[in-house]
Amino acid sequence: xxxxxxxxxxxxxxxxxxxxxxxxxxxxxxxxxxxxxxxxxxxxxxxxxxxxxxxxxxxxxxxxxxxxxxxxxxxxxxxxxxxxxxxxxxxxxxxxxxxxxxxxxxxxxxxxxxxxxxxxxxxxxxxxxxxxxxxxxxxxxxxx
Amino acid sequence: xxxxxxxxxxxxxxxxxxxxxxxxxxxxxxxxxxxxxxxxxxxxxxxxxxxxxxxxxxxxxxxxxxxxxxxxxxxxxxxxxxxxxxxxxxxxxxxxxxxxxxxxxxxxxxxxxxxxxxxxxxxxxxxxxxxxxxxxxxxxxxxxxxxxxxxxxxxxxxxxxxxxxxxxxxxxxxxxxxxxxxxxxxxxxxxxxxxxxxxxxxxxxxxxxxxxxxxxxxxxxxxxxxxxxxxxxxxxxxxxxxxxxxxxxxxxxxxxxxxxxxxxxxxxxxxxxxxxxxxxxxxxxxxxxxxxxxxxxxxxxxxxxxxxxxxxxxxxxxxxxxxxxxxxxxxxxxxxxxxxxxxxxxxxxxxxxxxxxxxxxxxxxxxxxxxxxxxxxxxxxxxxxxxxxxxxxxxxxxxxxxxxxxxxxxxxxxxxxxxxxxxxxxxxxxxxxxxxxxxxxxxxxxxxxxxxxxxxxxxxxxxxxxxxxxxxxxxxxxxxxx
Numbered sequence: 001x002x003x004x005x006x007x008x009x010x011x012x013x014x015x016x017x018x019x020x021x022x023x024x025x026x027x028x029x030x031x032x033x034x035x036x037x038x039x040x041x042x043x044x045x046x047x048x049x050x051x052x053x054x055x056x057x058x059x060x061x062x063x064x065x066x067x068x069x070x071x072x073x074x075x076x077x078x079x080x081x082x083x084x085x086x087x088x089x090x091x092x093x094x095x096x097x098x099x100x101x102x103x104x105x106x107x108x109x110x111x112x113x114x115x116x117x118x119x120x121x122x123x124x125x126x127x128x129x130x131x132x133x134x135x136x137x138x139x140x141x142x143x144x
Numbered sequence: 145x146x147x148x149x150x151x152x153x154x155x156x157x158x159x160x161x162x163x164x165x166x167x168x169x170x171x172x173x174x175x176x177x178x179x180x181x182x183x184x185x186x187x188x189x190x191x192x193x194x195x196x197x198x199x200x201x202x203x204x205x206x207x208x209x210x211x212x213x214x215x216x217x218x219x220x221x222x223x224x225x226x227x228x229x230x231x232x233x234x235x236x237x238x239x240x241x242x243x244x245x246x247x248x249x250x251x252x253x254x255x256x257x258x259x260x261x262x263x264x265x266x267x268x269x270x271x272x273x274x275x276x277x278x279x280x281x282x283x284x285x286x287x288x289x290x291x292x293x294x295x296x297x298x299x300x301x302x303x304x305x306x307x308x309x310x311x312x313x314x315x316x317x318x319x320x321x322x323x324x325x326x327x328x329x330x331x332x333x334x335x336x337x338x339x340x341x342x343x344x345x346x347x348x349x350x351x352x353x354x355x356x357x358x359x360x361x362x363x364x365x366x367x368x369x370x371x372x373x374x375x376x377x378x379x380x381x382x383x384x385x386x387x388x389x390x391x392x393x394x395x396x397x398x399x400x401x402x403x404x405x406x407x408x409x410x411x412x413x414x415x416x417x418x419x420x421x422x423x424x425x426x427x428x429x430x431x432x433x434x435x436x437x438x439x440x441x442x443x444x445x446x447x448x449x450x451x452x453x454x455x456x457x458x459x460x461x462x463x464x465x466x467x468x469x470x471x472x473x474x475x476x477x478x479x480x481x482x483x484x485x486x487x488x489x490x491x492x493x494x495x496x497x498x499x500x501x502x503x504x505x506x507x508x509x510x511x512x513x514x515x516x517x518x519x520x521x522x523x524x525x526x527x528x529x530x531x532x533x534x535x536x537x538x539x540x541x542x543x544x545x546x547x548x549x550x551x552x553x554x555x556x557x558x559x560x561x562x563x564x565x566x567x568x569x570x571x572x573x574x575x576x577x578x579x580x581x582x583x584x585x586x587x588x589x590x591x592x593x594x595x596x597x598x599x600x601x602x603x604x605x606x607x608x609x610x611x612x613x614x615x616x617x618x619x620x621x622x623x624x625x626x
Contacts, residue, residue, distance in 0.1 A: 008556040008558050009556075011556065012211065012556050013210065013217070013345070014557075063396070063399070070392050077333045077385045077388075077389075078333045078336075078385065079332075108275055110273070110276070114584070115275065115584065116274070116587060117274070117344065118273075118274045118275075118626070120237045120344075120388040121237040121391060123237075123413060124213070124411075124412035125213045125413060141213075143213065143236075143238075144343075144344040144345075
């Protein structure tokens, strides 16, 4: 189970995202889908062109979430790749959290498809992953 | 809740006792009307800034302040160049986001009949919006030159002349840029974006000097703004993906290394490193690359604007008088010297949503303006137009040569969207004689004028404080929003 909701309750100039998931993998997938809903708006195109591998490591889960979204944002901004699905594993190894897996993507056709917001960066503002009755939740604020 | 004490007219202070760890007081420059509505998050953020090592005198908030990440937007802080820190959160994710204003010989009466084709031409000539790409193919070596040379690179490529460089802050080039301090990701994110406007609150606007809009004719004359109806062009944008990625990269590094520098982080977005540490030096060098790229970006856009005007009016840009009045950053850190406790001291001034405001006789001010002070360009909303100020000696002596940068948002994007639709706003503006061209109507509604503070209230506060002096107010005629 995963959900996202676009919200700007913590910002006046930018935009945020409430995400929930019943596992870390679902939470991270919700964050990916939510971020691209902010960038592109409601989007039905799901056909993938190819996939790329990803491997990240961070000291905290929150940092791992920022790194995950930052990598996807970089791929969009530099390569015009829109992720359509992800298959991830997230593990704690010693003192660090590791994310590894693959992301399917399609090409963004900027002349043909609508878009809504240019995200500059993922912030740490109010960023905290919380578990309540087995459901993980987090609020992510994006700098526009 | 931190209480603010009035210090003198237009100045409120949180003393060092207001929060544990504060090294200097925090001062908020405002007006009775604006301070009443101040967001407590701004007070919390600026008092956090006052806790950073090496901070001098006060942590400052300009009258257009609103909440940011780490520093508030409108935050200014100076750190001792020897034992102070540098913080990406004190500069922002859009390094050298800034403003340029270009004068013309044209009047609103001459431009309005050709406004529709002109704005169409500008929209087609200056790429804007999500994922937009520039028209200049840059290889790795050429992009390194952009990062090290800034607007000087534009001169070598025919996108600028001597006067453009003279009228750009620091000649359009911050010294100390080192492309080796910039990640490959940052380079890849920025290399295709030269000459693009971006999105969000970035814009290209055609404005004119309204009747009664010239508040200081002598200074206006020095700046090349001298008659009612005169048309000017305002450009607001920054370093694009290059700067966004540099900020992301170094903020991450500084958060990870906070314990190395024994810095107690009150807010991860305030992560910092000693200026003279390897991390601090690397970030400064990378930040300078982004700053230079932004100066070049606004210069290339200027060149495109000139071409568009030439095509529509059939005259050269020189005959049309499209000269740069000034180009200035409002998200940057710069080494500057100030008298502190009676001694000249070199400090690293962080300005995040704040503009340099150097007064008359400052050698950094272009020779043509040295008698009146540096032009300060303040962007409003697309409904209010821009304001042109002159820097002052008061700003230099009391506020680390700083002033405001814009009018500042008061309403979230969702709130703005709940009040008006983009198509309705566009037609309302057209009825008021303001043409808007955008690829994204929802984003237009998010940037509606009522989502911002009244620029005239902010301008009055600034003028009254003496941190810059109002020269001219411009009325919008047409706007391109990314």
